[in-house]
Amino acid sequence: MLINQKNSELKNIVILATGGTIAGTGEEGKTTNYQAGNLDIQTLISSVSNLDKIANIYGEQIANVDSNDITVNHWLTLANKINELSKQEDIDGFVITHGTDTLEETAYFLDLTVKTSKPVVLTGAMRPSTATSADGPLNLYQSVALAASDLSIEQGCMVVFSDGIYSGRNVQKVNTFKTNAFSSIEFGCLGYMRDNIPYFFNKSIKPHTIDSQFDISKLNQLPKVSIAYFNIDADPSILKYFSQSSEGIVIAGAGSGTFSTKWLQAIESLELKGIPVVRSSRIGSGIILEDDAMDKYNNCIPSYTLSPPKARILLSLALTKTKDYGEIKNIFAEY
Structure with missing residues (x-):
């Protein structure tokens, strides 16, 4: 796969979509009783203003499900896809859109199993795309910006949510409905996003990505x-x-x-x-x-x-x- 470089001065970012609330739709204006995973990746990308001004984007649909329906097979598919694509020189980073309920689990699995120093960023939304003040577009915009930043190289798998940058190891969902639903509790965030600019203040010192000993390339399941x-x-x-x-x-x-x-x-x-x-x-x-x-x-x-x-x-x-x-x-x- 080669990225269509519309602007040679921009980084090339792959967005891998799995569904979740960020791709959910429901009654116009409402934040409840919606169906997760209704929008495809191209619709999701086109809904974010000025995304094409911060990176050249390629989108691929891995799944389109509620994150409670994410399985180990999805994890293996995601990790192997990232490991495969990261070998290409024309790809600079990755963003995964994901439901929030199990986002922290997928983030930690990828933190331990992807074998690249290129940025890998997960994000999602607490409000469906049809809600008033949906939070998904900004989260996706900032995730692409983070994945396109040189500051993100060798930072491991990260999560961007509500202007915060979190490590895949320490991030936790801490609220059931507020848009600032993620935190790293006592460890604090890695930094902040302000529009499309990342500001890093902390770094995870635990082994991850290229320093992790775990290899899932030949696995089709995991020990239960x-x-x-x-x-x-x-x-x-x-x-x-x-x-x-x-x-x-x-x-x-x-x-x-x-x-x-x-x-x-x-x-x-x-x-x-x-x-x-x-x-x-x-x-x-x-x-x-x-x-x-x-x-x-x-x-x-x-x-x-x-x-x-x-x-x-x-x-x-x-x-x-x-x-x-x-x-x-x-x-x-x-x-």
Whole structure:
């Protein structure tokens, strides 16, 4: 694929569309009861004023779904597509349009699996395209501008939303309906977008993209990892149930990744089955460190600052490399 260079002075950016609210339509002016993934990529591109003045654009439709319907197959397709296209000298960066509900998961997966130093930026919208003051056009405009900026090279996979720039590792959706729905909580954003100009102030120091050890080029699926949510009087039999079909389990624990004595006892049997258990937290911020009481079994692994969904992604990728508990612990400490 060669970009049609309408302006040789501009960067060439590929937009890969997956659907979501940014491509959604509904009753004119309303922000609810809309259908996600209704607009195709060309309609989406043409709806953004002056997009052609900041980059030469090529659009490709990867999917057109609600982000709750994104699958591992979509992830593998996206990562392999980016890895393939990034080898072309005439392509300078990538933008992925995505629904917001699972955007942070896709961002982290790509952060760990794309093999390019070229900018990769995800964005979406909290309001459908037919809503009054739809936020999608500005988010897409700023994402293309960021992907076209030399400042974005080697920054890993990023997310642009409501004027903020976030790392794929640390970004989280923190609001169910406001347009400033994303944050990096205690880590802060990488920087800000003002119109088409990025201002960087922070940088993610965790391994990503070309420095990541994970290679998905020959995979057509990923090891299954399930997430169990702990609450008062939660039945530990859910762990046994998950162990029948999963190669690993993440527990969204209370506080600093803790759970009851009954749950801890259930984990002992999982150690014998060769199933790693990652302790994360339902809290949403803070750090989970090794704990002698909670990590009394070799298969217990702290998630550090990863949320349960992101811990699931890292564990799944780690299992493509090793099943050794000690090596998986090292991976979580590194990433």
